[in-house]
Amino acid sequence: MPLRRQISVLSTRLPQRRAIFTTRDIQHLNATVNALVHVSKTPQTTRHDGALHGMTLAIKDNICTASLPTTCSSAMLAGYTSPFDATVVELLRDEGAQIIGKANCDEFGMGSLNVNSIHGPVVNPFQPTDAHDVPLMAHEPRSAGGSSGGSAASVAARLCTAALGTDTGGSVRLPASYCGVVGLKPSYGLISRWGVVSFADSLDCVGVLARSVDTVKEVFDVISVYDARDPTAASPELRKRASSTAESCLPKLFSSVRANTLDGLRIGVPQEYFPLELEPSITSSLRTIIRNLKDAGATIRPVSLPATQYALSAYYVIASAEASSNLARFDGIQYGLRVPPPAGASRSKPSNVYAHSRSSGFGREVRKRILLGTYALTADAFDNYFLQAQRVRAYIKADFNRVFRHPCVHLAHPESCLSADGVDVLLHPSAIRTAPRLAEKRECDTSSIDEYLQDVMTVPASLAGLPALSVPAGLGEDGWPVGMTVVGQWGTDQLVLQVGRVIEGIQ
Amino acid sequence: MIARQCPWRARQLQQLWRPLRSKRLHSERAVREDKRWPGWEVVVGIEVHAQIKSRRKLFSDALTSKPGEKPNSFVTCYDAALPGTLPTLNPKCVELAIRTAIALNAQVQPRSAFDRKHYFYSDLPAGYQITQRYVPFAKGGHLDLSSSCDNLRVGITQIQLEQDTAKSIFDTRRGITQVDLNRAGSGLVEIVSEPDMRSPEEAGNYVRTLQAMLRAVGASDGNMELGSLRCDVNVSVNKHGHPLGTRCEIKNLNSVKFMMIAITSEVFRHIDLLERGQTVSQETRGFDEVKAETFKLRSKEDSPDYRYIPDPNLPPLLLSPEYIDCVRRSMPELPQETRARLMSMGLTEQEAEVLMAVDAGREVRFDGEPAKGAVQYFDCLAQGRSAKAAVNWMIHELLGQLAARKETFSDNPVSVEQMGELVDMVQNGKITGKSGKALLRHMVTSRSTASPSILAKELGLLAISDDDGSLLKNWCLEAIEALPEEVQKVRHGNIKVMNRIIGKVMQLSGGRVKAGDVRQMLEVLLRKS
Structure with a gap:
């Protein structure tokens, strides 16, 4: 039986919120998609009165769980099990959620196609409608996107209700777009990073993926709490201030919780988010959405974020620099892969000894980024690369602050940059294309500049720490999912979800 | 937030010390000839690392430990740099560091930040040390060395918070390195002095005075033998009236005595090189306690690039004037x-x-x-x-x-x-x-x-309650009876002998009467009879 049918048969038979599959079912369904890399053996007993009772979730394999391994899809951590649960995992369990397993990802979150993984690539489980009866295996397999490809695919394949991913430069939004699911990268600092294996601390966010905005919101509301163990966690006062500013600007939107009305809402469409490489069918999807949003009462206006053109370079310098620092701890001494120096090799310095473990343990992409980041931090390059990138980051933030109606609560004098005619949210395509074929990636393995180019749509929000939600927005020319992204001012995650829900509803 | 403007300029490590030093008129102090090296001037600056006497480590809940405790028993997941862990700044360490800054008359900065310093070594589980090299929490300041003959004032360049490393012990017999994480992540204050000392003795005086200061404010127990206070010393020599010579840094000196010996030996090494027409090359050196001489660790060219980066996890440390005042008052x-x-x-x-x-x-x-x-x-x-x-x-x-x-x-x-x-x-x-x-x-x-x-x-030590003096009188009479010869001498005017009779009375009373009272009573009694 084709996978999609199997899934639909199973899912129609059982109520939505039940833990629908046995471990064997999950393993069977997972076999073709390769979304899960560790599956929980037995369902855990969970609280029955929890807000998420009965909800099944997959956790990206770079988020620590004490009951399952946390490999970050790296040979370096193959077989590593953390002694503790991440704060987000604790919070989910406390509310009765069922963790079904760990989701495949790009190694340490580095990649956009989920092919940099010791567990193998994730296969996008989407079935184009014109090929409904063709078994998934018979298709030319497409990428699920990355780095949270396993999280997106496990949700799309209905292996679980929702999944946690992490998003450093688009790692939740891109796979959500490719797999046709909803993916939220919240404001930086709202969800605790305690227990999330760092890639680039100043950019890393835990994100939520699900098949509906409501489910994303349910999970987000549970895990978006202050945690003293995360030094970058936004204080409760700051959260409150940001959300109340948003609510005061749009009282109607927040009072009519269920209504699909957007009266008074101003949506900006940034002109820099339409690169030449953007597939034309995606632009037409956006037009359709915009038309419908206008009908729902929203005002649409073009905006400009001129610093966007530098975002990609700045992102790769900052993310790689932080990664080179964060990944220094993987030396094969206390935990992780250990490759002893071969006979006769120099042991004169600890770094000579570590080099063997690190060279074998890290994959090509990770090694590349560590080298790039290491270079960016050397005394000679620091000014031209790292400091320059930090300056660009400040420009990008300033760009966003200029176009938003809501002030950034992080600023010392938020009111000073208040633009009365600013927009409430931004809307732009999540990706420049639909899911690429996995084979394409293999062909052009060496110089895949395209892979980085894609990030042009997602890294600005990461650099500015803003909430961004990718919502399915119909299908592209090739019949594969297209996603649209809603971006809001820092702390206006609820507003972003609200707008996302309207977009979801008007299709 | 994420709004991390990079707060510091990329500066070379070496620059921190040099410009400050050359701006000052280092020869403003009167030339004092040292018999050991006539014609030469010695210039010393010291970096002191003092372990903060906090109950818990700088960024984790782990208790701090003393040397000799069971290895790897004071370690949390963060100290072991397990993936997924994050630092949480211990406010007690900040408070004790501020006490140090206040005691050293330094300006506590309203905003400072933490950097990561990278190097691969077995005593550094994360591959980096969190420090404040570029934006320290306190700048400027001085320490007066009171007991020195000419009331020397040593300038303080900066004071910074940083993590201590673990301890790695090389087992030569088995050819392996053993790592003890007990110390990893304990809090340190690094106190960088100006190059204001002119002799090994002044350097010793500075460290001893600093040690007493740290102990007095409760910031550190400053025990060099146990390693809670460690010194890196910068030494250079120049002819009187000439510009400064090239400096060498001597690392990890563990006692004031050895530090002074190390400086002396380094001064002689420099002078020896210069007098033979050679140059001193800028180096980092160690000290061999047995041979009482320094040895080369690495040259300036080999000095590692620590690839400093502002720590992306730790927000800037903001210290309000009110808080600093509060620390000052409770000090x-x-x-x-x-x-x-x-x-x-x-x-x-x-x-x-x-x-x-x-x-x-x-x-x-x-x-x-x-x-x-x-x-x-x-x-x-x-x-x-x-x-x-x-x-x-x-x-x-x-x-x-x-x-x-x-x-x-x-x-x-x-x-x-x-x-x-x-x-x-x-x-x-x-x-x-x-x-x-x-x-x-x-x-x-x-x-x-x-x-x-x-x-x-x-114990029967209470003074006798002898209101009418009858007890005293009895003891005196007894003594007079016992010492007829002495009584005779007193009566003939040899007053000194009186003390012997008083002594007898004291003996009889068991010391419970006052000598003055005894004398008075004896005088009365002897006059009577």
């Missing part, structure tokens, strides 16, 4: 303040010095909790009593008794309350001074917690 007295206060209470300089010397040996308690030392004991004892009597009893009697038993003040079993009552009893004439001393000896020996009045009664 223990600084040594010079204590000395001045004691002398204003009527103590001589010598008495104050003795008290403070004893006080300096007190235990430094965790998290800056008030310490119980000799000065605090004295302050309590002098409350409502004569300061003079209090200090006399403390220094001469109590400390004397303890010293005789080869005990230190921390072994003192006599509580302030007991001591106070004893002093009062003597002052009020309830017991004689002599009985008081005997009673104190008994208290120190027996470690009794009973009140001195009860003990005095038990």
Whole structure:
């Protein structure tokens, strides 16, 4: 039986919120998609009165769980099990959620196609409608996107209700777009990073993926709490201030919780988010959405974020620099892969000894980024690369602050940059294309500049720490999912979800 | 937030020290010829790493440990750099660091930040150390070296918070390196001095004074032998009146004595090179305690690039003037303040010095909790009593008794309350001074917690209640009878012999009568007969 049918048969038979599959079912369904890399053996007993009772979730394999391994899809951590649960995992369990397993990802979150993984690539489980009866295996397999490809695919394949991913430069939004699911990268600092294996601390966010905005919101509301163990966690006062500013600007939107009305809402469409490489069918999807949003009462206006053109370079310098620092701890001494120096090799310095473990343990992409980041931090390059990138980051933030109606609560004098005619949210395509074929990636393995180019749509929000939600927005020319992204001012995650829900509803 | 403007400029490490040094007129001090190296001037600057005496580590909940504890037993997941862990700044470490800055007259910065310093070494589990090299929490300041002959003032460049490393021990027999993470992540304050010292002795004086200061404010126990205070020393030499020479850094000196020997040996090495027409090359050097000489660790060219990066996890450290004031108010007295206060209470300089010397040996308690030392004991004892009597009893009697038993003040079993009552009893004439001393000896020996009045009664040391003087009269008559020859001599005007009769009376009374009373009574009795 084709996978999609199997899934639909199973899912129609059982109520939505039940833990629908046995471990064997999950393993069977997972076999073709390769979304899960560790599956929980037995369902855990969970609280029955929890807000998420009965909800099944997959956790990206770079988020620590004490009951399952946390490999970050790296040979370096193959077989590593953390002694503790991440704060987000604790919070989910406390509310009765069922963790079904760990989701495949790009190694340490580095990649956009989920092919940099010791567990193998994730296969996008989407079935184009014109090929409904063709078994998934018979298709030319497409990428699920990355780095949270396993999280997106496990949700799309209905292996679980929702999944946690992490998003450093688009790692939740891109796979959500490719797999046709909803993916939220919240404001930086709202969800605790305690227990999330760092890639680039100043950019890393835990994100939520699900098949509906409501489910994303349910999970987000549970895990978006202050945690003293995360030094970058936004204080409760700051959260409150940001959300109340948003609510005061749009009282109607927040009072009519269920209504699909957007009266008074101003949506900006940034002109820099339409690169030449953007597939034309995606632009037409956006037009359709915009038309419908206008009908729902929203005002649409073009905006400009001129610093966007530098975002990609700045992102790769900052993310790689932080990664080179964060990944220094993987030396094969206390935990992780250990490759002893071969006979006769120099042991004169600890770094000579570590080099063997690190060279074998890290994959090509990770090694590349560590080298790039290491270079960016050397005394000679620091000014031209790292400091320059930090300056660009400040420009990008300033760009966003200029176009938003809501002030950034992080600023010392938020009111000073208040633009009365600013927009409430931004809307732009999540990706420049639909899911690429996995084979394409293999062909052009060496110089895949395209892979980085894609990030042009997602890294600005990461650099500015803003909430961004990718919502399915119909299908592209090739019949594969297209996603649209809603971006809001820092702390206006609820507003972003609200707008996302309207977009979801008007299709 | 994420709004991380990079707060610091990329500066080379070496630049931190140099410009500051060359801006100053280093020769502003009068030329003093040193017999050891005539014609040469020695310039020394010191970086001191002092372990903060906090109960917990700088960024984790783990308790701090002393050397010699079971290895790897004071370690949390964060200290071991397990993936997924994040730092949480311990406010107690910040408080103690601010005390240090205030004591050193430095400006506490309203905003400072943490950097990561990268290098691969077995004592560094995360591959980086969190430090404040570029945006330290305190800048400027000075330390006065009071006991030096010419009241030297040493400038302080900056003070920063940073993590201590783990300990790695190379087992030569088995050819392996063993790592103990107990110390990993403990808090350190690094105090960087200006190159203001001109001899090994001044350097030694600086470290000793700093040590006393750190102990006094409770910031560190400053124990060099146990490694809670470590020094890196920068040394250069130049001919008098000439520009500064090239400096070398000597790393990880673990005692004041060895530091002074290391500086001396390094000075001779430099002079030797220069006199042979060679140049000194900028190096980092170690010290061989057995050979009493320094050896090359690495040259400037080999110095590692630490790839500093602002720590992306730790927000800037913001310190409000109100908070700094609060720390200032709750701070223990600084040594010079204590000395001045004691002398204003009527103590001589010598008495104050003795008290403070004893006080300096007190235990430094965790998290800056008030310490119980000799000065605090004295302050309590002098409350409502004569300061003079209090200090006399403390220094001469109590400390004397303890010293005789080869005990230190921390072994003192006599509580302030007991001591106070004893002093009062003597002052009020309830017991004689002599009985008081005997009673104190008994208290120190027996470690009794009973009140001195009860003990005095038990020991029969209470002064006789002899209102009509009949008891005294009887003892005097007895003595006169026992010593007819002496009585005869006194009657013939040899007054000195009177003391012998008084002694007899004291003996008969068991010391419970006052010598003055005895003399008076004897005079009356001898005149009569």
